[in-house]
Every structure is written in structure tokens, then in C-alpha cells.
Amino acid sequence: MQHAGQEILIKDAIVFLFAAGLVIPALRYCRIPSVLGFILAGIALGPIGLGSLTHQWPFLSYLTMSDPAAAAPFAELGVLFLLFLLGLELSFKKLWEMRRLVFGAGGLQASISAVLIGIVAYMIGLTAPAAALIGLALALSSTAIVMQLLIDDHRATSPAGRTGLSVLLFQDILVAPILILAGFLSRDATPALSGAILQAAFNGFAALVAILFIGHFLLRPLFRLAATTGGRDFMIATTLLTVVGAAVITASAGLSLALGAFLAGLMLGETEFKHQTEVDLEPFKSLLLGLFFMTVGMGLDLPTMFKYWPIVILGLILLLVIKLAVAIIACRIFTGKMSTALEAAFLLAPAGEFAFVVLAAGSEGGVVTPKEAALITAIAGLSMMITPLMSKIGQILAKRFDVEGEESAEGINNYSDLEGHVIIAGFGRVGQTVARILEAEQTSFVALESRPKRVNIMRKEGWRVYLGDAARKEILEKAGIQGAAMAVLTLDDAGSVEAIVRTMRTIRPQMPIIVRANDAIHARELYAAGADFVVPETIEAGLQMASRTLQEFGYDSETSRGIIAHERDREYKLATQDAKANSS
Structure with a gap:
């Protein structure tokens, strides 16, 4: 059995490398963004694509990924590296300067979007707990997809990029409270909500203090030791330990893995090892993040999309309209510029990968039915798939607003x-x-x-x-x-x-x-x-x-x-x- 498992893992790795080395460059040549390319490759090479035909044509099993679940941990590493590298580009000073956007625009966008989506879900017949959970799940956006698009387009440090990152950071902070609420709404939940929230707040605070302590007192000496005694190999190992270790600390406290990786990058960005770390991690980040996007494609429920396509399309339109309107208003209030608000809002309107986690937890706890979870997951997945298109539309509209009418006499x-x-x-x-x-x-x-x-x-x-x-x-x-x-x-x-x-x-x-x-x-x-x-x-x-x-x-x-x-x-x-x- 172990030998068979190893064969499957090696075969899946070859399929992924085939996609990353041949399929994605071909799609890029056709002007398809790499994010969308990996998602499409995941659909085609996953169990819902060619994998569904292996019973009729067994040879197709050599062209598909047999065990997508085995790739999930490696895919998660890609997201961690992405957030870590984003943290390297910032500093505590810059983050403090962004606090108004993080808690202002982020809080307004997440809260109002969740309320409006929840009301729509309740009006179409879902129970109040299910509507609340679905509203919270769909109010969040995809940090991995949005930030990768911004980096590919060299917009991560632009006004729209900083605005989008600020809102996404606030959404990451919401991960723990939403998961606690999902457990409380479950039929089997026994602990009091107030006690669970207080416990989560204490655990989260303790985790943040631990990361800041390690970063301030131990990080620089640790990297100096690795650079002095081991060279580049030990530097890479120390970097991986820093990223994964910080992510594990925040995850153990009920916060998101991505938040820990971001904080680790923020601290290492204050040291002299920043640029070497960026160069060392970039190949890992690109490949593993591509694997993450492929797992998103493999997780899309195409049969449900096709079977209930009118409901899925209508749900997608409602989701985009609600989140677009709310994000435009929130970003416009806290940035003061319509072009920036438009560009950021079109990036934030689609749902994120966290919707899958929340809906899975809600389904296991009986808060949402399997059919409801499948439909909402299909809507969320389809919205993530069109994020690159939404990004392009946002850029075009932002440029129309960013013309002479908004500029001073000197341009x-x-x-x-x-x-x-x-x-x-x-x-x-x-x-x-x-x-x-x-x-x-x-x-x-x-x-x-x-x-x-x-x-x-x-x-x-x-x-x-x-x-x-x-x-x-x-x-x-x-x-x-x-x-x-x-x-x-x-x-x-x-x-x-x-x-x-x-x-x-x-x-x-x-x-x-x-x-x-x-x-x-x-x-x-x-x-x-x-x-x-x-x-x-x-x-x-x-x-x-x-x-x-x-x-x-x-x-x-x-x-x-x-x-x-x-x-x-x-x-x-x-x-x-x-x-x-x-x-x-």
C-alpha cells in the first residue's frame, strides 16, 4: 500500500510539473493570466475533468491528479510564502500607517457585505443560522488570488494594491471569530459563545506576543548564525522554519495560518536578510502557489454548476453586485478617490477560498444542508475563477475615472x-x-x-x-x-x-x-x-x-x-x- 501511495504521489507530481512547465506557458502565450491558467489546469486535470473519464479510458489516469487531497498541504505552503513575501515588502511603520484602511475600509466592507448577503440568503428560504454563516463566508475574498494578480501586474504597492491588502488583512483577522461562530451554530455545539470568544481572543493575543518576542529578540541572531556557518542552504532552511513556525503559532491560537506568515515576513523585513530571503523563496512560492490554484480548480463542483446553472449564475450576479457596491463605498470613504475604490472593489468582489472551509464546517455541523453547501461552493468557486477578468475590468474603469477631470491643472x-x-x-x-x-x-x-x-x-x-x-x-x-x-x-x-x-x-x-x-x-x-x-x-x-x-x-x-x-x-x-x- 505504501508503495502504491508513493507511485500515486510521484505521478501526481509529474502531472503538476507538466501543467506548470508546458500547459501554463502555453496559456500565458494566449494572454491568459497564470492564476486563471492554473485554475483551468486544475479543472481539466482533476477528478471532475479528465479524471471522470478514467473508467472508460484508463490511460487518462496518467494525465490526471489522482489524489488532490494529498496536494493540499503543499498548496497551503504557497499561500504562506505569498503572505510572507508581502510582509517583507512592508514594515511595522507602514502597517501602522495603514490602520485606517485595515479597520475602516476592511471592517465596513466585511460587516455590511456579510449582513446584505445573509439577508438575501434568508429571504430565499434558508434558516437564520445558515444565512448568517453563508453571509460571513461569502463576504471574504481570496488573499492568494488577489495578491498574486497584484504582484503579476506590479500593482502591489499602488494605492489600489495597498487598499486591497488592507481589506484582506482585516478579513484574515476575522477567520477565528467566524470559525468559532460556525461551531456555536452547530447542533452539537455546547460551549457558551461569549466564553469561546474570550478564550479565542486570549489565545490570539498570546500568539501575537510570542511571534513579536521571537522576531524582536531571536530572529536576527538566528539568521546571522545560519549565514555565518551554513551559507545559503542553511539560510533557506531557517527561512522555511520561520514561515511555517509563525503560521503554526497563529493556527494553534485559532487565527489563520496566513496571518502568522505575514507577521513573520513583517519582522524579517526589518533585518538585513530581507533581499536574500526574497530571492531564495521566490521559486518555491511561484510553484506552490500554482499548486494551490490548481487545487481550487480541482475543488470546483462542475456537475452542480451545470445542473443548477440558473441558480448559480443568479447567485454569482447577486454576490458580485452586493460586494462591488459595498467595497466601492467603503474604499471610496477611506481613500477619497473613486479610481482607487473601483480598482480595489473589483478585486475584492469575488469570494475566497475561506468560503470552502466555512461551508464545510457548517455542513458537518448541520447548519447548512449538503445541497445548500454545494450550491454556495459552486458560486464561490466560479467567482474566484473570474477574479482575473474582474481585475481587468476594474483597471479599465479606474483609468476612465483617473483622467484630466480628477487631476490638477498641472496634470x-x-x-x-x-x-x-x-x-x-x-x-x-x-x-x-x-x-x-x-x-x-x-x-x-x-x-x-x-x-x-x-x-x-x-x-x-x-x-x-x-x-x-x-x-x-x-x-x-x-x-x-x-x-x-x-x-x-x-x-x-x-x-x-x-x-x-x-x-x-x-x-x-x-x-x-x-x-x-x-x-x-x-x-x-x-x-x-x-x-x-x-x-x-x-x-x-x-x-x-x-x-x-x-x-x-x-x-x-x-x-x-x-x-x-x-x-x-x-x-x-x-x-x-x-x-x-x-x-x-
Whole structure:
């Protein structure tokens, strides 16, 4: 039996790798998002797809996953890695700044959605306990699908991305209370609800304190030990221990696994091991998250969908309409911008994977009948399947609202409340290079460009670039200079750059300012104006030419890079000392 089980596990692993290595790239070539691609692959290669035909054609068993339940633990790891990496991108300071969105928009969206969905369920004939449980189950959204879509589209740090993440964080906090309520509504439930809630609150608080204690006092020494004695292999093992360990602590207290992983990432993001951890986990996260989406597809009850398709479609429409309306209102109130509210609401409108857990608990406890659970699960699964489409619709509608009517006379939206972003002044070839790297690292930025034609071209390509003179104080304030992490000036107009540096320095005396200079003389002027770091083009041109010369002489690329890196450090040190000496 053990040997047969191993054969099934190996065969299922091969089927998954076949889907991830061949099917998904083919679907991506057809412009189908990877999230939807994995869900479709799960439907096709699962027991409700080709697996249902194995009795007639046994050879199809080699092309299907025989035991989807065995893949569930590995799929859950993908969700944990996703939340862990999201935590790495944030900080406790940023999270505290998001508290208004988390508890304001999140609380309003979840509570009103649950009430309205529950009322509709009660009006169509369900019992009050069943309607309440269904309302709570469908009010939540899919953290895994939404955040993966935002990361794929490089929108995780955008206003809509932060708004969506805030609402999803509040929904994760609701996991424990909803499961407690599901147990209380069960026919076999005996403990008092108030006592269960107090016990859960105490357990949750104790778990959070334990994670924060470990993160503050033990995490950095533990990673330093792994990096010093074991290198990358031990680092990966320590990272996995951190993610899974934090998730187990929160799960044992009745909170969600994802919340523990998120907190672990939040703490590790404050250390010097952040970037190495991101690189090490990315391949694991992508593959295991793909497995998670395949299990979602395999869990869809297609026979029920087809048998009761009018009810399923009507239920889907009602679900989307209710959650869309509530999310738009909630996000609009707490963000103040319709385009952001629309983009976030279309991401949050579909149901999430947690609906399956709640409905399973309700069905086991007799709160909902098996038929009711099957229908609601079908509606939830279908809504999750169309999340990528909803995301695209939200983006299109948001862009229609994010036009000249919402912008100031200078063409820039009001980003005065934005925190931790980078202001890029000048969006030519150099500015675009900086923006691409920041976007790849999921760092938010606001770009300013004084040429209207270039602004139009860049905005059509999807860049967040606005028409505005960065030397004007009011433009910089709208770009969020008070909360900006730094400024990067890439213009080649010497006079304009110097004026921008002086204006920025008067507003933010301590903000780092990185500037592009034409030559050494220009660099001295910029240091005198208040720039922190100046990149003279003549130095970089000389270094690139020297690098190519060494390679033509037969130096290998590694040796050439080392020589050039040493020379670059020397040149910049001399240039900085000379510029500052002449400017003082």
C-alpha cells in the first residue's frame, strides 16, 4: 500500500510539473493570466475533468491528479510564502500607517457585505443560522488570488494594491471569530459563545506576543548564525522554519495560518536578510502557489454548476453586485478617490477560498444542508475563477475615472498622503530605467515630466508619470514629497536640475536626493545646491568603455566586473571629495 501511495504521489507530481512547465506557458502565450491558467489546469486535470473519464479510458489516469487531497498541504505552503513575501515588502511603520484602511475600509466592507448577503440568503428560504454563516463566508475574498494578480501586474504597492491588502488583512483577522461562530451554530455545539470568544481572543493575543518576542529578540541572531556557518542552504532552511513556525503559532491560537506568515515576513523585513530571503523563496512560492490554484480548480463542483446553472449564475450576479457596491463605498470613504475604490472593489468582489472551509464546517455541523453547501461552493468557486477578468475590468474603469477631470491643472493627482515612495523627476531613458527597477522590486514611485508629449506616450504604456515642473513647491507637495523616501533626478537640463534640488532641499532638508550630472563641474554645482549623491555621466561612460576594452583583451567577465567595480568606487569617492571641497 505504501508503495502504491508513493507511485500515486510521484505521478501526481509529474502531472503538476507538466501543467506548470508546458500547459501554463502555453496559456500565458494566449494572454491568459497564470492564476486563471492554473485554475483551468486544475479543472481539466482533476477528478471532475479528465479524471471522470478514467473508467472508460484508463490511460487518462496518467494525465490526471489522482489524489488532490494529498496536494493540499503543499498548496497551503504557497499561500504562506505569498503572505510572507508581502510582509517583507512592508514594515511595522507602514502597517501602522495603514490602520485606517485595515479597520475602516476592511471592517465596513466585511460587516455590511456579510449582513446584505445573509439577508438575501434568508429571504430565499434558508434558516437564520445558515444565512448568517453563508453571509460571513461569502463576504471574504481570496488573499492568494488577489495578491498574486497584484504582484503579476506590479500593482502591489499602488494605492489600489495597498487598499486591497488592507481589506484582506482585516478579513484574515476575522477567520477565528467566524470559525468559532460556525461551531456555536452547530447542533452539537455546547460551549457558551461569549466564553469561546474570550478564550479565542486570549489565545490570539498570546500568539501575537510570542511571534513579536521571537522576531524582536531571536530572529536576527538566528539568521546571522545560519549565514555565518551554513551559507545559503542553511539560510533557506531557517527561512522555511520561520514561515511555517509563525503560521503554526497563529493556527494553534485559532487565527489563520496566513496571518502568522505575514507577521513573520513583517519582522524579517526589518533585518538585513530581507533581499536574500526574497530571492531564495521566490521559486518555491511561484510553484506552490500554482499548486494551490490548481487545487481550487480541482475543488470546483462542475456537475452542480451545470445542473443548477440558473441558480448559480443568479447567485454569482447577486454576490458580485452586493460586494462591488459595498467595497466601492467603503474604499471610496477611506481613500477619497473613486479610481482607487473601483480598482480595489473589483478585486475584492469575488469570494475566497475561506468560503470552502466555512461551508464545510457548517455542513458537518448541520447548519447548512449538503445541497445548500454545494450550491454556495459552486458560486464561490466560479467567482474566484473570474477574479482575473474582474481585475481587468476594474483597471479599465479606474483609468476612465483617473483622467484630466480628477487631476490638477498641472496634470498630477494628489499623492500628498503617500508614504515611502520615490519621486522621479524626468522620465526619459534614464528615468524609465530607474522606474523599471523600482517596479520590479515592488517599490512605489511618482514620476514627473515637463514634456506633455512624453507624458502622453508613457501614460499609454501604463507608467505612473504626470505632467509637472518639479521645481515648483506645489507640484512636489502633490507628488507626496513630505512622505517620500527619496528623490531621483534624471533630467539632462543643468539649470532645471539645480533649481529642483534647491526646492526639494527647502521642503525636506534630510531627504536623500540622487542626481544625474553632465560632468564634474555640474556635479560641484549640484552638491552646492544640496544633492546627496551625484552621478556624472562622464565617469560612467569611461567605465563602460574600459570594461569593454578589458574584455577585448581577453579578461573574463567576472574579473572585468571586479576591476571596474573597484575603479568605480575610487572615481566616485574622488569626484565626491573634489565636488564637496570646491562647493564649500
